Amino acid sequence: MTTAKGDAMTPAPADGELRAAGPDLADPAGAAATTKPGNGARGGRAGGLRDSRPRGGRLGPTGWLRWFWRQLTSMRTALILLFLLALASVPGSVLPQQGVDPAAVTQYYQSHPSLAPIFNQLGLFNVFSAPWFAAIYLLLFASLAGCVLPRTIRLVGSARQKPPRAPSNLARLPASASYTTDLTPAVALDSAAGMLGGRRFRLQRGDGWVSAEKGYLREVGNLLFHIALLALLISVGLGGIFGYKANRLLIVGQGFANTPTDLDVFHPGRLVSPSDLQPFSINLQSFRAKYVTSGPQLDQPLGYYAGLSYRPQIGGATKHYMLTVNHPLVVDNVSVYLIGHGYAPVFKVTDGTGKVRWDGPVPFIPVQQTTLTSEGVVKVPDARPYQLGFAGVFLPSAVAGAGGQLESAFPGPLNPRVSLVAFKGNLGMNSGQSQSVYSLDTTGLKQLPVAPRPLSAGQSEKLPDGAGTVTYLGYQQWVSLAITYDPGQLPALISGFAALAGLILSFLVRRRRVFVRAVAGPDGGTEVSVGGLARSDAAGGFDTEFAELSQLLRAEHDGRSMRASRVGDGTVDGPADFEDGERPRPAIPAASHVAAGPANAETVAAETVTAQAATAANPETLTGREEE
Amino acid sequence: MSWLPVPARIAIGAAVTALLSLATAGCDGGQIAANVPQSSGQSFVSRSYESTFYQVGHRSAAPAVSGTTITGQRLSLDSYKGKTVVLNFWGSWCPPCRREAPALGTLASQLLPDGVRFVGIDIRDEPAAALAFMQDFNVSYPSLNDPNDEIALQFHSTVPPAAIPTTLIIDRSGRIAARIFGASTYTELKDLVAKVAGLKS
Numbered sequence: 001m002t003t004a005k006g007d008a009m010t011p012a013p014a015d016g017e018l019r020a021a022g023p024d025l026a027d028p029a030g031a032a033a034t035t036k037p038g039n040g041a042r043g044g045r046a047g048g049l050r051d052s053r054p055r056g057g058r059l060g061p062t063g064w065l066r067w068f069w070r071q072l073t074s075m076r077t078a079l080i081l082l083f084l085l086a087l088a089s090v091p092g093s094v095l096p097q098q099g100v101d102p103a104a105v106t107q108y109y110q111s112h113p114s115l116a117p118i119f120n121q122l123g124l125f126n127v128f129s130a131p132w133f134a135a136i137y138l139l140l141f142a143s144l145a146g147c148v149l150p151r152t153i154r155l156v157g158s159a160r161q162k163p164p165r166a167p168s169n170l171a172r173l174p175a176s177a178s179y180t181t182d183l184t185p186a187v188a189l190d191s192a193a194g195m196l197g198g199r200r201f202r203l204q205r206g207d208g209w210v211s212a213e214k215g216y217l218r219e220v221g222n223l224l225f226h227i228a229l230l231a232l233l234i235s236v237g238l239g240g241i242f243g244y245k246a247n248r249l250l251i252v253g254q255g256f257a258n259t260p261t262d263l264d265v266f267h268p269g270r271l272v273s274p275s276d277l278q279p280f281s282i283n284l285q286s287f288r289a290k291y292v293t294s295g296p297q298l299d300q301p302l303g304y305y306a307g308l309s310y311r312p313q314i315g316g317a318t319k320h321y322m323l324t325v326n327h328p329l330v331v332d333n334v335s336v337y338l339i340g341h342g343y344a345p346v347f348k349v350t351d352g353t354g355k356v357r358w359d360g361p362v363p364f365i366p367v368q369q370t371t372l373t374s375e376g377v378v379k380v381p382d383a384r385p386y387q388l389g390f391a392g393v394f395l396p397s398a399v400a401g402a403g404g405q406l407e408s409a410f411p412g413p414l415n416p417r418v419s420l421v422a423f424k425g426n427l428g429m430n431s432g433q434s435q436s437v438y439s440l441d442t443t444g445l446k447q448l449p450v451a452p453r454p455l456s457a458g459q460s461e462k463l464p465d466g467a468g469t470v471t472y473l474g475y476q477q478w479v480s481l482a483i484t485y486d487p488g489q490l491p492a493l494i495s496g497f498a499a500l501a502g503l504i505l506s507f508l509v510r511r512r513r514v515f516v517r518a519v520a521g522p523d524g525g526t527e528v529s530v531g532g533l534a535r536s537d538a539a540g541g542f543d544t545e546f547a548e549l550s551q552l553l554r555a556e557h558d559g560r561s562m563r564a565s566r567v568g569d570g571t572v573d574g575p576a577d578f579e580d581g582e583r584p585r586p587a588i589p590a591a592s593h594v595a596a597g598p599a600n601a602e603t604v605a606a607e608t609v610t611a612q613a614a615t616a617a618n619p620e621t622l623t624g625r626e627e628e
Numbered sequence: 629m630s631w632l633p634v635p636a637r638i639a640i641g642a643a644v645t646a647l648l649s650l651a652t653a654g655c656d657g658g659q660i661a662a663n664v665p666q667s668s669g670q671s672f673v674s675r676s677y678e679s680t681f682y683q684v685g686h687r688s689a690a691p692a693v694s695g696t697t698i699t700g701q702r703l704s705l706d707s708y709k710g711k712t713v714v715l716n717f718w719g720s721w722c723p724p725c726r727r728e729a730p731a732l733g734t735l736a737s738q739l740l741p742d743g744v745r746f747v748g749i750d751i752r753d754e755p756a757a758a759l760a761f762m763q764d765f766n767v768s769y770p771s772l773n774d775p776n777d778e779i780a781l782q783f784h785s786t787v788p789p790a791a792i793p794t795t796l797i798i799d800r801s802g803r804i805a806a807r808i809f810g811a812s813t814y815t816e817l818k819d820l821v822a823k824v825a826g827l828k829s
Contacts, residue, residue: 254776260791274784275788357756358756
């Protein structure tokens with residue numbers, strides 16, 4: 001860190017331009033012999049960081065651009081954008097949305113005549129396609145991509161990098177060991193390289209040193225994570241462009257086709273046209289709901305079963321499927337989910353002229369989930385002499401409540417009753433103004449003086465003023481289906497898993513370096529020093545690995561020198577063991593360890609491990625002591 | 629210091645994004661009871677109106693549609709070969725359809741001598757209500773009953789109706805020459821039909 005500090009104090013370049021981190025280019029580990037080698041790389045990075053904020057002087061246009069880009073791709077900006085995105089979604093759930101409920105938007109216009117046009121100008125009725133919403137989303141995307149892409153490129157470089165030069169003083173590394181051997185430095189290095197290479201270290205050799213690095217899988221993991229993250233973003237985007245979501249309410253006995261005209265709610269992606277919708281059709285043949293009938297769990301649903309018949313293609317063969325919650329029907333990569341159910345009482349409405357103007361089920365919407373008390377409206381715009389409208393409440397299991405009023409006690413249809421309030425007049429449908437089929441616009445209507453009484457199946461109510469008769473015939477059940485097509489779903493899932501795998505890999509694998517230097521000692525032997533360094537040893541365990549390695553190295557060297565001494569005795573004239581043709585020096589037994597040989601490896605290992613344990617505690621003192 | 633925080637920070641970002649998208653997209657297939665259709669119900673065009681005219685050579689053939697009419701007769705589009713056909717997708721429950729109904733009824737009888745035929749396709753309707761609509765608006769032309777949208781689906785790969793009402797004009801050779809989304813008016817529809825049929829207006 002001293003280097004970084006020193007650099008920061010150097011005066012800024014006269015032109016005030018922001019410069020890329022220059023010190024990064026050359027690996028300073030070998031060059032900066034006086035500094036702690038392990039920090040060499042960090043010094044460079046610290047320099048890079050320092051360069052990222054504008055220093056004194058004026059910024060040129062490129063400077064500003066670069067400054068803007070760094071700001072955009074910074075973590076803080078990404079977080080702020082995320083927060084903004086969340087904030088921007090709020091009006092989307094508070095205010096009615098044109099795409100979801102156009103009738104509610106119209107209603108809002110009527111109830112807030114001065115505010116609504118302003119909201120409309122701001123795009124608040126269409127939040128998710130408003131330009132400012134897109135701006136936040138795109139900025140966030142740019143911010144993430146701008147962060148991930150350059151990092152990916154850097155990681156590719158890092159994964160292909162060769163190990164750096166060995167630092168000159170290995171004893172100063174976090175883990176180190178040294179010993180003497182009677183092999184020549186070149187032979188000692190060869191055998192070290194062979195041993196490390198055999199353990200799948202990536203090697204680089206120089207004059208008097210070998211440096212080895214392992215754990216590039218960490219970079220692969222990192223790379224995988226970054227690429228997967230980009231793929232995730234793209235997949236989500238794909239789904240938004242080519243996918244769609246829709247809802248449809250379907251009464252038992254009815255069917256529908258997957259066309260925009262037949263869907264209640266339809267949210268197409270940007271590039272979805274009606275012809276892109278998969279042409280399947282679905283009929284609801286039966287529906288059954290099971291409930292708990294006793295105990296504390298009373299009224300709780302046990303299961304929903306919707307018997308469907310469907311045709312995957314126009315005019316294709318009919319298939320059957322039992323649709324249950326969370327077990328969607330998948331047709332042509334489109335998922336059809338069961339998301340709701342309710343009752344549709346069946347009415348027959350005869351107008352004042354005696355003609356039947358309505359004869360069928362009308363879906364009522366549950367207002368109380370536990371007992372399925374439901375509300376709905378019946379509109380008979382072609383009744384004469386007056387248009388008729390009814391607002392009703394449906395009770396699946398009617399009982400007398402505390403106040404004498406009827407209420408539903410159970411969601412199942414044990415005692416279904418319906419009570420209606422009747423209106424006559426103008427329903428407001430002929431003007432062409434859109435309105436919800438689930439609500440009655442009573443502005444042009446007059447309530448008829450009929451005392452509401454609960455009708456059971458088959459009972460009629462005669463309306464005053466010669467307006468006609470309404471009969472409650474019974475009930476049907478309906479289901480609500482969610483239809484989703486998201487071509488980005490599978491890629492997103494795969495990317496998610498890949499990102500997770502990459503993350504785990506990059507956390508578990510540590511990247512570590514081992515350096516070996518061998519120099520001829522004053523007494524004719526060769527002094528071998530071994531140093532080790534783990535970069536980001538989060539999981540721990542490098543010390544043990546290094547102890548094992550250095551012990552193996554030493555055993556290898558000792559073994560070699562034993563054999564080499566036999567070779568040197570003159571029986572064989574060739575360098576049988578040495579592929580590079582380096583001829584070993586005649587063996588001069590080294591001071592202490594040669595005698596021990598491979599047989600004593602255990603003892604040596606024990607020594608080294610103890611030493612290393614101490615090293616971890618206090619590297620500086622111990623490396624010195626081990627040299628003796 | 630530089631190795632760990634970046635994946636970590638991106639992981640946080642990704643997690644937040646994922647949560648956010650979950651929150652905004654809602655959860656498919658979850659909680660059955662809590663999901664109530666909060667929509668306007670059936671889709672139809674409110675105020676928007678859009679008409680498209682296809683030049684000769686850019687027209688796709690209309691499917692050979694047939695079925696039963698509201699009044700119970702068999703009807704096939706084939707029987708109108710050589711005539712210009714105005715095909716109107718409607719429903720008695722749809723306010724814009726009710727608004728355009730008088731104009732369509734008037735034009736149907738006015739253009740009859742010119743070899744123009746009107747056919748309705750009644751979508752998602754209740755038969756009694758549909759019949760009431762026909763009587764109420766004095767609709768003289770036949771309408772195919774299409775409760776399950778099977779007929780609309782057959783237009784899937786040609787010019788699919790994307791809203792109710794949708795009006796298609798089919799030329800004498802059986803090709804779709806024009807399309808109107810939304811409630812059509814007397815003049816606009818008359819001009820478009822005249823253009824397709826080659827009539828002097």
